[in-house]
Amino acid sequence: MNFSDAKSNILQILSRTDCQDLTKLISWMKHSDDLDNYLVDNQRAILQSIADDLRSCLPLEAVFPSETMAIQKTQQNPKPTVHVDAFLYDEETVDSLCEDGKMSRNFCLTCGSHRTAPMEFISHSFSISELQFLFLHVLPDLAGKLVVDVGSRLGAVLYGGYLYSAAAQLVGVEICEEFVKLQTMTVEKYGFSDRIKVIHDNICSQSMLLQNADVLIMNNVFEYFMEPKDQVRAWQFISQNFLKKGALLVTVPSIQDALISLQETNEITAIGHWLQEVPVDYNAFLQNDTDLDSLKQIHLYRVL
Numbered sequence: 001m002n003f004s005d006a007k008s009n010i011l012q013i014l015s016r017t018d019c020q021d022l023t024k025l026i027s028w029m030k031h032s033d034d035l036d037n038y039l040v041d042n043q044r045a046i047l048q049s050i051a052d053d054l055r056s057c058l059p060l061e062a063v064f065p066s067e068t069m070a071i072q073k074t075q076q077n078p079k080p081t082v083h084v085d086a087f088l089y090d091e092e093t094v095d096s097l098c099e100d101g102k103m104s105r106n107f108c109l110t111c112g113s114h115r116t117a118p119m120e121f122i123s124h125s126f127s128i129s130e131l132q133f134l135f136l137h138v139l140p141d142l143a144g145k146l147v148v149d150v151g152s153r154l155g156a157v158l159y160g161g162y163l164y165s166a167a168a169q170l171v172g173v174e175i176c177e178e179f180v181k182l183q184t185m186t187v188e189k190y191g192f193s194d195r196i197k198v199i200h201d202n203i204c205s206q207s208m209l210l211q212n213a214d215v216l217i218m219n220n221v222f223e224y225f226m227e228p229k230d231q232v233r234a235w236q237f238i239s240q241n242f243l244k245k246g247a248l249l250v251t252v253p254s255i256q257d258a259l260i261s262l263q264e265t266n267e268i269t270a271i272g273h274w275l276q277e278v279p280v281d282y283n284a285f286l287q288n289d290t291d292l293d294s295l296k297q298i299h300l301y302r303v304l
Helices: 003-016 019-031 033-038 042-055 068-076 091-099 128-138 156-164 177-189 207-212 228-241 255-260
Strands: 081-083 106-108 116-118 120-122 146-150 169-174 196-200 215-219 248-252 275-278 299-303
Touching: 003 019, 042 128, 042 156, 042 177, 128 156, 146 156, 146 207, 156 169, 156 177, 156 196, 169 177, 177 196, 207 228
Parallel strands: 081 120, 146 169, 146 215, 169 196, 215 248
Antiparallel strands: 106 116, 248 299, 275 299
């Protein structure tokens, strides 16, 4: 059935629906998850395919053994914490893994008892829904712009920007060689190399890239991977080089939260003063699988 015939049939059904039920039917069409399988856009399908590819290349927690600091800091959290990469594992996939006994949402408060509490989940990647929200509702038209992702890891931001924006170039800077290889493999497989570039380096060696960037994205990028003094140094380097007037910075969490955790107030008080926070409408993109609390972790700033 082509579009014209399908549209005609739907209108006929609506015209024959009892008046008292018409509002219910329209509300169901707008909000019910019964139609989700028919509403998957092609870009989302590609991102899901990439996630499927990458899951087969990574351990369950998507952390390489070489990431010793990330592993140690996760283990040192006061509350038992596990890294569940939001790009790789949506809620449905997590539920399936829990049912299979491969993952748990809870930990035992008293060994051998039935007293349990929720595990703390962290992610170093945006989910597919968060990528849609970021590129379709948070950021403006990126035609002709240079987007830089600091600590690009799996490359989720790069793939999302390629599919959901007209950015001229998307550059990921990643210090972990294993993740650089995974990104390079994905870029080549999906034909993204015309607009995506992955650099194996520390962002503190990329002054020219920062100076030319129109959009800088930083998702939970320093806390689990650098000592506090190195985090301060990285923030200072960014504040000294990411200075293009009107350029946009996206952070998770907010800059204030990131800096408070460093407890180095004498050194970092000036960081953030070259920026102005831009209000974000977190209700602009609410789908059935959208976690509003996770969207509220996304903050947008403009260089003054």
